[in-house]
Structure formats: C-alpha cells, structure tokens
Amino acid sequence: MDGARKDMIPIEVSSLKKYYGDIKAVDSVSFTVDEGEIFGLLGPNGAGKTTSIEIMEGLRKRDEGDVKVLGLDPWKDGYKLHKKIGVIPQEFTFFEKTSPREAIIYYADLFGVKVDPDEILREVLLEDSAKVMFDNLSGGQKQKTGLALALVNTPELLFLDEPTTGLDPNARRAIWEVIRGLKAKGKTIILTTHYLDEAQQLSDRVAIMNLGRIAAIGTVDEIIAQNGSGERLDIHGSKELADYIKANTDLQVDYRRGRISIQLKQKIDALAALAAAEQSKLDWGEIHTRRDSLDDVFVKLVSGELDEHGEIIAASKTNNLNSKTED
C-alpha cells in the first residue's frame, strides 16, 4: 500500500443497523479493522455476519449507522470502491463452462488491468486445474477460483465470506495457506466464519457475533480473558455424574460429550468437585485443569455449540434468528 494511505483505517463501522421487517439482522454493530490485519467475524448462522459484510462490500443498503470502507461510503460509492476491494461471496459460484484461467483473464479485462493469470493461479495453489471447467472443479478448487478472481485487481482489502464452509479438512487447510500468504503480503482481510478453529488460526482479532450484535471483540486471548471464567477442572465422565456434582456442590458444571467441565472460582473448588465425584460412586476417568478456551467462551456467549453447518445445537430458546436471514 502506498505511503499516503498509511493513516487511513481500512474499515470503520459504527452503530450499524439493518432490519428485515421486524427482525434486527444487525443491531448497533461497531468496530474498526486496521491495516494489514485479518479480522474475523465469528458466529452462528443468522448472527448477522453476512449482512454486515455485504453492507461493507456495498452489496446491501444499511438502515442506520455509519460505514466507511477505504474512506468511501460502500453503498453510494460502490462502483469506485469495487475497483479497490476483492470479494469472495458466500457459496462462490461462476459460469459453469469457464476455466479458472479464462475467468481470470475475463476479470482482468473487466477491471482493465494487465495480469499474469499463471502467477495468480500459483498464488492460490490452482495451477493444476487452470484449464478445468468450473463445474468440474472440486469445492476447494471453486473457492480458490473465487480467491483468484478477488486478487485480479490487486486489492488493498479482501472480504472473504465463509471461504471454507462445506470443504473437507485438507481443502480448508489449503485455503488457510493461501490466506496466510495474502496476509504476509500486507493485505487487510475481513473474514466471516462459523468455524472457531478457523477464526483462531487466521485472525489477528475476532468479533463474536450473535443475534445481530457483537458479543465480544478483541484478540482471542483478550476475549478469553474478558469473558472466560479463569481456570476449569475437566473430568471425563457421564451426564449422570455431572448432574450429581451439580446437585451436591454449588459449582457451575457444564457437560459436553463425555466431558464434565467445572468452573473454578478458587483452586479449592477442585477438591469439592472431586470429593463429590468420589461420593457419587459413579465411574470417572482422566482429570485435568486448564484455562478457558475460545470454545468455552463461545458456547457461553452464544448459549450453545455449533454444528458443521453453523447452526446452534443445545441452544437456548432465543438463539435462532428468523430463518429468512441467510447468514
């Protein structure tokens, strides 16, 4: 990026609101994204991630609030803005009978820029499929094509809306590799995802979104420090044991998939928990203490875990936004 722009904050969002009828899809969201960082918007489906990112891209009109992207109003100055940004929309798709190489040349013509298609293909690790028709590409290769197209106009800022959703672990890791490479080149990247590991692996800072609001924002460590409960004691055991400990101590006990997790307000709480476990006469296995992870904080903030598709499981009643909002 050139020196003159050094002081500009790539993205400034303040008090952003968007309604779909009575539903508040985005409700007073504010944040900034700094130059050269990867900023992750993490949350379940319906949290307002895609609506927010589409407003920043200039694809949707906001109802209230202020949004500046590279100093421009994305809705009013969309045409100007689009020449400076790169975007992979959610579920990226392209003309079926066009190869990635042809797609890059097409985009270069549209943007009126000269590019070396092979260099871009190399950058997104897609040289091997350069001439394969889009409808014959795998899910990961399709996303890489999207990434390649987002890079054609050498953008300063990239928007990646759920770039790895639905991909197998290898393909996801390959996309992460590409994203890390882009960061190394100094690009500013905003990324939405419902994969915690993805947010944790890639992002410098994360905003956890739920029900249209930002529930927590900062580096992963900051979020854990602000929202975590310090130390935990984990015991491998049954739901029955978890219930017994809960009933016989005044500790907060969570149970998830064979793991009983007990929040320790002070170290001595661990003894109380173990005493209760012993008293129960039920089987229990491995024990250890640990700090809260992003998982723990996330579950607490969105009141549930997410399944593979980003839907909340074991959710509280209020968690599902109207299904009409699509992110």
Place this chain on the structure above:
Amino acid sequence: MVSGKRIWSDFLVFSRGYLRNKFGLFFGLIFPVILILIFGAIFSGNSSGTITVYTQNQDTGPFPPPQADVASQFVSALNGTLPDGTRISDTWPIRVELVDASENFTQYLADHSASDGILIPDGFSAKYVEAQMVNVTVYGNPTSSTSGIVSGTVNGVANLFNLERFQGSPVISVSSSTVNTEQTQYVDFLIPGLIGFSILVSPMFSLVNISSEYKKTKLFKQLSLTPLTKMEWLASKVLWYIVLTTVSFLLMVTVGVLAFGAHVTLTVWLIPFLVLGPMLFASLGMLVGTVTKNPETAGVIGNIVTFPMMFLAGTFFPISIMPQYLQSIAHVLPLYYIVEGLNNVMVYANYNGAIIDLAVVGVITVIIFAAAVKLFKWRED
C-alpha cells in the same frame, strides 16, 4: 461510461460457455432446422421424388372403334407407360391418383388441399379419333414448386399423342387453371415464421433462465463487484443472440431452399429484424427473470409470455386462417410484427408494410430494453 471492451470480453466468455453447452447449441441452431424439416415435410407434400396428381377422367364412353378408350391410354401415359406397355422413363415425375367422374373436381382439389390436378373432358377419345380439337385442363398454383413440373409433364404427353397420330398438329391442347389453396404457400411462409420462432425462443428462454439463475446463485452480486454495468451485461447477451439468430437464419433459409425449393428474397431489409428481434426478446427474458422471485416462477411466467406468441403470432400458421378474436390477440403480440415484417420482406417484397412493422418493433424494443436495465438490480436494498 459504456465500455465496448467490457461488452466484448463478457460476450467472449458467454459465447464460449454457450458453444461448450451442447444442449443450448441444439436448441439455438439445430432445433429450428429440425422444425423446418418436419413441418416442411408434413405440409409440402411430395417435394422430392414423385408428385401425386389428382386426375379426373370424365370420358366414360361410349368409345369409337378402332382406338377405343384413348382417354385411359392418356392417363396411363401420364403415369409414364405408353399404350404398347413400355416405360417412358425410370424417373417419371408424376403419379396419377384417379378421382371419380361424379366428383366436382375443383371442389375436390380444394377439399384435399391439392395444388395440382388434371382434368380429361368427356368425349376426349371420340374427339381425338375424329381429329377434333380437345382440351386438357391442368390445375396448378403459380407459387407452388410442383405445378411447373406437372404442367410440363402433361404438355409432354399431349405432344406425344399429337405426334403419334397428327404429326404434331395440336389436336390435344393443354390449358392451365389456377387453384388457390393455402398449403401451396406453406414452405415459403414457414421460413419467416420459423425464423420468428427462433428469434423469440432462443433469447427469451435463455435470458429468463440465466437472469433468474444468476440471481439465485448470486452471480449477479458477484458481477456487480466488477466494473461491468448492467447495461453492458445485457448488451453482450443481445450481441450474442444477434449472432446466433443470424447463423440460425442462414441455416434455415439454406435448408428451406435446398430441401423444399422455398422462394425467399434476401435483402438488407432483413438486417434490422435480425438485430431488433433478439434485442427485444433477450430484454423481455431478462425482465421476466428479474421481476420474478425464483427460477421456478420465472420459468412459469416465461412460458405464459412465450407460448401465446409462439402459436398466435403467425409462426406456424398464417394468422389469416385464425378466427377474428385470435387475430385481435395476435396484433398485441410483439412477435407478430416481426413475423409479419419478415413475411413482408421475404415473401411479398412489400417494403412499405415492413417499415411499419419495423417501427412497431423498434419502439417496443427500446421500451423493453430500457425497462429491463432499469428494473434489474445487481444488488439488494
């Protein structure tokens, strides 16, 4: 603002994709040709090989000795066999289908939509034997490709009989009479009709489908993130369908002329129809695709708009054979003016009529194109 370079690169990507999709290519180019072949074969009768000619022999006797039934010998000769039983030629062009002498012959021809007929009058044999002038009537349609062959054949047979007995003096004369049956003009009329059909169907269905699909798969959103504008996008589609329609036009005319001997006039007057037609229906297709919520609804609305035009605008049948109320409906269908214009240019050489059609098509096209660009949204509010 509008960039020719962007239109061109979008045109290249779209046309390449189209040509790689065999299904689209079939419907765009091959299907109209198949229609010409099917409809042409059904309605143009025996256009290749032997022509069947209804023949009425009113000479039922009594016959004078010694030549007896000359009329039957004449009929036999019309079928290619001489009185002595030898074949005149292996590739005899006509085959006689006898019509009972009690039938009203002209009515019979009309009822059977026949463009050709031969009438041998009562007393034919007696007059021939007595060397009195006798006249054979050949019914035909000047616009039909078969009528010339029939009349030539009858003249040939009459000359043969005149030579045989009278050293060529024209005892048997041949006169021609015109019949007017719709079917005789069918192929000539079918070509402009089917060109109209292909001008309508290919761009219309394709754009309904593309614009609703692109909306659903968010490809439009994606394109909106590039400098390509809506108008440029539509312009490149229009350009492609002009190319496709022109190729399709040339194919259909070639097939029509070669297979069915169709009579068509090719002039520069055709160009505005081949340009405005695809522009009109590509825009209309995009309009339907863009104002409907999903591809399924778009398909239904597309059919509702397309099918009446397909059948009522004079594509397969001339609208003159339709009842008055259907003709009134035809007059509000844009395709009607394209088909009528093509007929005016290609069949009737009526350029004054074509100018009016062109003006109507031009105005509708501009309105629909502007509405499509205006109402079509890349992005959402």
